[in-house]
Amino acid sequence: MHRRIITPGALAAASLLLAIPASAASHSPGAPGIGDPYYPAYGNGGYDVSHYDLRLTYQPADDRLAGTATLLARTTQDLSRFNLDFLLDVSEVRVNGSKAAFATSGEHELQITPSRPLAEGTSVTVVVRYSGVPSSKRAYGFTSWLRTADGGVAAGEPESAWWWYPSNDHPRDKATFDVSVQVPDGTQAISNGTLQATSSRAGWTRYSWRSDKPQATYLATLAVGRFDVTRATTDSGIPVINAYSKDLGGHDGAARASIERTGEIADWLTGYFGPYPYNALGGYVPNTTTGYALETQTRPFYSPRQFANGANTSLVVHELAHQWYGDLVSVSQWRDIWINEGFARYAQWLWSEHEGEGTAQEIADYVYASRPADDPFWTVRPGDPGPENQFHLAVYDRGALALQALRNAIGDEDFFAILKGWPHTYAHGDASVDDFVRYAERVSGERLTGLFDTWLFQPSKPGAPAAADAALPTRAAGTEGAPRQPASWKKIAATNGVHDHGDAHGHTR
Secondary structure (H helix, E strand, O other), rough: OOOOOOOOHHHHHHHHHHHHOOOHOEEEOOOOOOOOOOOOOOOOOOEEEEEEEEEEEEEEEEEEEEEEEEEEEEEEEOOOEEEEEEHHHHEEEEEOOOOOOOOOOOOOEEEOOOOOOEEOEEEEEEEEEEEOOOOOOOOEEOOOOOEOOOOEEEEOOHHHHHHOOOOOOOOOEEEEEEEEEEEEEEOOOEEEOEEEEEEEEEEEEEEEEEEEEEOHHHHOOEEEEEEEEEEEEEEOEEEEEEEEOOOHHHHHHHHHHHHOOOOHHHHHHHHHOOOOOOOOOOEOOOOOOOEEOOOOOOOEEEEEHHHOOOOOOOHHHHHHOOOEEEOEEEEEEEEHHHHHHHHHHHHHHHHHHHHOOHHHHHHHHHHHHHHOOHHEEEEEEEOOOHHHHHOOOHHHHHHHHHHHHHHHHOHHHHHHHHHHHHHHHOOOEEOOOOHHHHHHHHHHOOOOOOHHHHHHHOOOOOOOOOHOOOOOOOOOOOOOOOOOOOHHHHHHOOOOOOOOOOOOOOOOO
């Protein structure tokens, strides 16, 4: 038998524990992930952010970023500590004005322990001071920070925030943003929303941007470089700011011929999706070597390579459609990616109709006929594709086929009422594929679970009965009487890699 020796210090500690109220003793750490099965470590539990205030200084010459991030949040449980998703080097953290302990954890976690536990429902202000070289940081073997000859760009899906600001990095936790960035004179800083102010002092210029509507963390963007900036206003009164790197070379003309039509295209989309949901609009093309585009809120990112073969307004349609489907209404979990991509692709089909280059039905006919039943394309389930296939072409094309099947099943009146009503119903929030199915059934008054199961969840090509219900031909492409390739197809197909960042997960490696 071992005798337990109790020291005076231990007695004092025991007395202190007995003195702690039961409510304080029940405080526990917030979860290190928000609960998304595709990306278990992404996001965090225990709190909800309402606003990010980012005050940054960036030096393009050595890719050094320094800043102070202020997060306004509310706890959703009794918290003893919590995590933020972040990679740069932290020098100080304060919670409600008091210094907090902090440490790194896992691949991309900043673990924060406040000086006092936080009760559920408490308003919390978190201040993080940090610095570092974003391009030097990698997590899970990749980086989402894009280094350019004249600066750097943060634009990536499903993650890009870790490289430039600490956050609760998941679309389920949206917030408003103030982004103020100081850069050397002659260099610009582009971000989301409206440009509130610019000021210059001692060789530096500060650009202050504001996004006053809730925004998912991956949709926040930062681009620093030498840009030519254009300004316009849509017919509906929305200010448009576009920015083009000054060294786009031969891609410059095609990029401008596409993106300068942003206002026109956004106004056209309102006829299908309802009023444009934000007070700012535009796009930007930095001199990156990447090949993808991204629907960063109010100001999509486009890579120069997207315009290598000339102007492509279909690409602009895709990214602007996301302002409603993906930005205004975000995914509840990343498996709900069809809510983003199937609808943005279908908007391209509608644009093809508008341009007289093939109707949505003709494009659907061609997509269905051009892929035989044994094509692996049909094994991907757009309604839950898995993280390895999150940006697979089937999520786009088969996802749009599901919408054409829905349109033919319920008729144009209900179909277009759904397209417009869905973003309004779930505005500034998030939703799932199941939510959409229930919404479509409510509007149409029809049972649609079988239709969506066939087109979104079965790992096989829908057979002749389903094709007949969707008014799709059963003749294979290349045979007599089979659908011909629509005139718009090459432009649509040119955007197939629109979110292909380098691998199946959308990561830049």
